[in-house]
Amino acid sequence: MQSKLEADKNDLMESNIDWAMVNGLMIHPIDKNSGVACPIHIPFALVPSPYPLESYQLAYELQPLANLLVDQVANDKTFMDSVFQEVAKVDDFTKRLYQVYLETLRQPHHQTIKLGIHRSDYLLHIAADGVPKLRQIEINTISAGLPSLSSLASRLHRFNLDSPLLPAKLQLEKFPNATLPMSESLSGVANGIGEAWKLYNRPNSIVVMLVQPNEFNIFDQRWIEYTLRNNYGVRLMRKTLTEMDAQSRLEGSENRLFVDNVEVAVVYYRAGYTPRDYPSEREWTARTTIEISNAIKCPNIAYHLAGSKKIQQILAFPGVLERFLFRKSDVEKFRSTFAGLYPLDDSEEGRLAYQMAISNPEKFVLKPQREGGGTVTTSLTINIERDML
Amino acid sequence: MQSKLEADKNDLMESNIDWAMVNGLMIHPIDKNSGVACPIHIPFALVPSPYPLESYQLAYELQPLANLLVDQVANDKTFMDSVFQEVAKVDDFTKRLYQVYLETLRQPHHQTIKLGIHRSDYLLHIAADGVPKLRQIEINTISAGLPSLSSLASRLHRFNLDSPLLPAKLQLEKFPNATLPMSESLSGVANGIGEAWKLYNRPNSIVVMLVQPNEFNIFDQRWIEYTLRNNYGVRLMRKTLTEMDAQSRLEGSENRLFVDNVEVAVVYYRAGYTPRDYPSEREWTARTTIEISNAIKCPNIAYHLAGSKKIQQILAFPGVLERFLFRKSDVEKFRSTFAGLYPLDDSEEGRLAYQMAISNPEKFVLKPQREGGGTVTTSLTINIERDML
Numbered sequence: 036m037q038s039k040l041e042a043d044k045n046d047l048m049e050s051n052i053d054w055a056m057v058n059g060l061m062i063h064p065i066d067k068n069s070g071v072a073c074p075i076h077i078p079f080a081l082v083p084s085p086y087p088l089e090s091y092q093l094a095y096e097l098q099p100l101a102n103l104l105v106d107q108v109a110n111d112k113t114f115m116d117s118v119f120q121e122v123a124k125v126d127d128f129t130k131r132l133y134q135v136y137l138e139t140l141r142q143p144h145h146q147t148i149k150l151g152i153h154r155s156d157y158l159l160h161i162a163a164d165g166v167p168k169l170r171q172i173e174i175n176t177i178s179a180g181l182p183s184l185s186s187l188a189s190r191l192h193r194f195n196l197d198s199p200l201l202p203a204k205l206q207l208e209k210f211p212n213a214t215l216p217m218s219e220s221l222s223g224v225a226n227g228i229g230e231a232w233k234l235y236n237r238p239n240s241i242v243v244m245l246v247q248p249n250e251f252n253i254f255d256q257r258w259i260e261y262t263l264r265n266n267y268g269v270r271l272m273r274k275t276l277t278e279m280d281a282q283s284r285l286e287g288s289e290n291r292l293f294v295d296n297v298e299v300a301v302v303y304y305r306a307g308y309t310p311r312d313y314p315s316e317r318e319w320t321a322r323t324t325i326e327i328s329n330a331i332k333c334p335n336i337a338y339h340l341a342g343s344k345k346i347q348q349i350l351a352f353p354g355v356l357e358r359f360l361f362r363k364s365d366v367e368k369f370r371s372t373f374a375g376l377y378p379l380d381d382s383e384e385g386r387l388a389y390q391m392a393i394s395n396p397e398k399f400v401l402k403p404q405r406e407g408g409g410t411v412t413t414s415l416t417i418n419i420e421r422d423m424l
Numbered sequence: 425m426q427s428k429l430e431a432d433k434n435d436l437m438e439s440n441i442d443w444a445m446v447n448g449l450m451i452h453p454i455d456k457n458s459g460v461a462c463p464i465h466i467p468f469a470l471v472p473s474p475y476p477l478e479s480y481q482l483a484y485e486l487q488p489l490a491n492l493l494v495d496q497v498a499n500d501k502t503f504m505d506s507v508f509q510e511v512a513k514v515d516d517f518t519k520r521l522y523q524v525y526l527e528t529l530r531q532p533h534h535q536t537i538k539l540g541i542h543r544s545d546y547l548l549h550i551a552a553d554g555v556p557k558l559r560q561i562e563i564n565t566i567s568a569g570l571p572s573l574s575s576l577a578s579r580l581h582r583f584n585l586d587s588p589l590l591p592a593k594l595q596l597e598k599f600p601n602a603t604l605p606m607s608e609s610l611s612g613v614a615n616g617i618g619e620a621w622k623l624y625n626r627p628n629s630i631v632v633m634l635v636q637p638n639e640f641n642i643f644d645q646r647w648i649e650y651t652l653r654n655n656y657g658v659r660l661m662r663k664t665l666t667e668m669d670a671q672s673r674l675e676g677s678e679n680r681l682f683v684d685n686v687e688v689a690v691v692y693y694r695a696g697y698t699p700r701d702y703p704s705e706r707e708w709t710a711r712t713t714i715e716i717s718n719a720i721k722c723p724n725i726a727y728h729l730a731g732s733k734k735i736q737q738i739l740a741f742p743g744v745l746e747r748f749l750f751r752k753s754d755v756e757k758f759r760s761t762f763a764g765l766y767p768l769d770d771s772e773e774g775r776l777a778y779q780m781a782i783s784n785p786e787k788f789v790l791k792p793q794r795e796g797g798g799t800v801t802t803s804l805t806i807n808i809e810r811d812m813l
Contacts, residue, residue: 039684039685042684046661046662050646050649053642053643053646054646054650056448056450056452056463056643057447057448057450057643057646057647057650058446058448059445059446059447059448061445061446063445071462073460073462073463074445074462074463194650194653197653197657198659199630199659200659241588253442254442254445254446257439257442257443257446258446260439261443261446261583264583264586268586270587270588270589272435273435295428295431296428
């Protein structure tokens with residue numbers, strides 16, 4: 036017979052899975068074999084993990100600086116040119132994005148309102164001295180996903196911490212200094228889009244969410260749509276880049292963007308960050324149309340490019356952060372989170388980095404310029420590459 | 425190319441299916457062939473159906489009378505005996521329930537607090553004169569399902585009526601006299617259970633929801649559990665009758681009910697209404713233990729029996745309603761909703777009813793005493809039975 040603890044654990048688990056389902060903490064993958072789309076709960080932990088308050092607060096303080104930094108970089112044409120003229124030589128996808136960026140600058144009219152929804156990813160590094168250190172992995176400036184599901188996960192954790200099924204040793208009151216901040220990322224993102232829509236200031240205009248076909252993470256996106264509808268009464272249309280090519284047009288000297296004859300106030304990108312999203316020239320045409328339009332882009336092409344790994348790497352060079360952040364204390368705070376980031380190009384630094392990676396592959400990961408999950412190459416592959424040399 | 429109306433309809437449909445999924449408007453059936461349990465949205469209409477306000481208000485007014493009637497009938501031992509001694513002769517299942525009822529009356533202690541969650545089902549009958557008439561089909565006094573999903577359906581309809589995707593001719597403002605009352609049945613049911621728990625007045629006690637194994641309607645039930653937890657901080661345990669037999673016991677002269685060593689304040693039945701729920705004597709033992717216990721039952725065995733079709737049929741006899749409802753206007757209001765209800769026993773009325781059913785099978789349905797979906801036999805089967813004679 037199972038123990039009470041075991042029984043409670045099973046109850047808690049079953050109850051959690053159902054909670055996840057009735058509250059939409061789900062993804063919607065299509066089974067490749069059967070073709071059946073069956074919504075399933077996302078993987079989640081039953082209770083939150085302890086995290087050093089200082090590191091949490093630091094991450095919180097850094098985000099406005101990160102946002103400022105993206106904006107400053109995106110506005111600095113000289114800097115952008117210097118970076119992307121080099122990247123364009125080796126990375127065709129970034130080259131196309133850079134061309135769109137240059138195209139926008141050639142337009143007589145610009146939409147001057149910019150909307151950024153950025154997510155900084157960190158790892159917590161415990162050094163030899165035992166002091167936890169925040170290490171920034173990347174800033175996502177386009178399609179920063181999971182705001183809805185992370186808000187729900189935080190509600191689920193609150194639900195469990197209040198549960199009589201939770202073993203006593205895990206209950207929050209056992210940790211007198213602990214707090215459980217609730218994630219407000221869903222309303223934050225939806226309200227950000229809603230405020231941009233208000234700034235555009237045309238009551239009948241709508242929001243377009245640019246999506247990939249057969250998106251498995253659709254519930255994360257739907258929550259944003261419904262919250263936006265609920266809080267601002269705004270309609271959101273889901274469109275792929277291919278659909279935008281067929282259904283959108285520009286109007287007037289201001290390049291106002293229309294889809295299905297409805298004016299678009301905001302284009303929120305949940306696609307367009309990977310070469311797979313551009314199977315033909317039509318998608319590039321759509322992207323260019325959107326970028327040169329008067330719609331508020333989240334992000335615009337400059338913000339998108341400013342999130343490149345190459346930018347992040349160059350920002351780590353001595354003296355570069357100082358070009359964009361004016362307070363010495365901000366620079367130091369920001370720099371304290373930098374993990375080592377190295378190029379793999381023909382420069383002297385690139386050759387050195389290559390040697391380091393080949394010699395100690397377990398200490399490195401490879402990452403392409405662009406965004407999107409599943410693009411990290413870990414030591415295993417580096418080892419294979421080395422052995423093939 | 426599809427028209428804008430077609431495109432909007434598709435958008436609305438897709439958006440609705442996802443809305444149903446992120447908001448838990450779902451059931452969780454297990455596919456009999458594959459064994460896979462895949463949550464799916466329930467079937468729903470995109471917009472609410474028009475309904476005569478007068479009939480709606482009448483149903484609203486009648487419910488407190490129906491509740492009073494159930495209570496009066498359940499308290500009238502002479503009446504109950506006269507009905508169920510007869511039914512017991514032909515219906516083994518009802519006989520067992522009646523025996524449990526008698527057993528409770530033999531106990532020195534009774535729980536005097538009763539909790540009823542009753543749902544009256546109506547059809548709207550449009551007679552030859554064109555005037556819509558409310559026709560009561562049955563009162564469900566046990567396991568009245570779908571309070572959660574119907575609340576969600578009402579929210580979904582509100583969502584659609586506010587949607588710019590809705591064809592103009594369907595929009596609410598096109599119907600100046602129309603209103604869309606929101607269903608509060610989820611919070612109503614959860615708060616009913618919560619108030620019973622408060623009356624029981626033992627802070628560490630819990631609620632047991634009696635469930636069927638592999639319940640496909642689990643999300644309807646989970647919403648009640650989570651709302652109860654949220655509004656009252658009460659734990660709800662899900663148990664089958666078989667589990668109750670193994671895990672429950674009575675304690676003290678008051679017959680306090682314990683499950684897994686936790687005291688039970690309220691037992692909320694979402695099972696136990698069909699012979700299938702009693703595969704062995706163990707489940708009858710569990711049912712008896714619960715009924716003679718001090719826990720507040722929703723419903724208790726007397727309320728359960730008072731919901732029998734036989735009771736409903738007898739209430740339709742001239743003069744019977746007057747025994748239980750004291751105001752003449754209430755009696756008339758109630759009687760105005762009665763559909764014809766006939767016995768199929770050896771009485772003269774039963775033999776007449778049999779002849780009527782055989783002669784005009786398309787005008788009748790057969791219904792067993794007990795609750796639960798899928799138990800109605802329609803004219804097709806009556807025809808087959810006739811042809812087999």
